[in-house]
Amino acid sequence: MFFAFHGPLVRVATTDLDPLMVAFVRSLVVLLLMLPWIVRNRESAMRTQRLPMHALRSLFSMSGFILLVVAQSKLTLAEVSALTFAAPLFATIGAVLFLREVVKARRWIATFIGLTGVWIVLRPGIEVVDPLFLLPVGAAVMIAASNLMIKALSSTEASSAIVAWLAIFSVPFTLVPALFVWSLPDLAALGWIFLLGLSGVGAHICLVRSLAAADASAVLPFDYARLVVTATIAFLAFGEVPTIWTWIGGAVIVGAVAYIARREAVAARREA
Helix, strand or coil, rough: CCCHHHCCCHHHHCCCCHHHHHHHHHHHHHHHHHHHHHCCCCCCCCCCHHHHHHHHHHHHHHHHHHHHHHHHHCCCCCHHHHHCCCHHHHHHHHHHCCCCCCCCCCHHHHHHHHHHHHHHCCCCCCECCCCHHHHHHHHHCCCCCCCCHHHCCCCCCCCHHHHHHHHHHHHHHHHHHHHHHHCCCCCCHHHHHHHHHHHHHHHHHHHHHHHHHHCCCHHHHHHHHHHHHHHHHHHHHHCCCCCHHHHHHCCCCCCCHHHHHCHHHHHHHHHH
């Protein structure tokens, strides 16, 4: 639910404020909300052996976040949500190219089927594709890169440090593009952005705690409800009606990602 409210809150917050400013203020709000926790757990949260890698991971994460915010401010929210589900598909390709992981044939087939789902949502060659749809696809690629770096960092870094340094680096990384469109938000925009920050913190707290309580293959399928919830809110609040191709393509992407998550869980149990 927290993740599902992200797009609608962005849409409202960007009514009178540039998306780049919304991204910066939201990052600042998240850091301020997390600061008491960072200070209280500073020994583990600030300890790191790989600060440059934290910075690089934060750069990927914030690049994806900025692309996502701009996309949610300008495109149909259900389509943006469906396309961002492709992040694990790009992560599979990245794991092979950069982490030298071995991917079996069935996972490759599932990955290509999932990318077919992206094609179904966009349907290039059948309809004229708005160039802005490159934004959520780019966001999915950046999110995938960030997630791969989490995997690499987790071998030496505590999870608290990975979370804390992202919150810290997110402010300067979102400030730079915001300077080009600088304008002070009014009280209404600040209120919406504060709710946006709360939704982000709440979503990650719920996600981390659920992953600590159960296997990822059991937890992550719940995220796919985000498409239905987001589409419902977008319809009620903004009158957006997603096409049938959004639902079909989204279902193909979700099915492929769910299969990959299941295969990874089975492989992990076998290794254990």
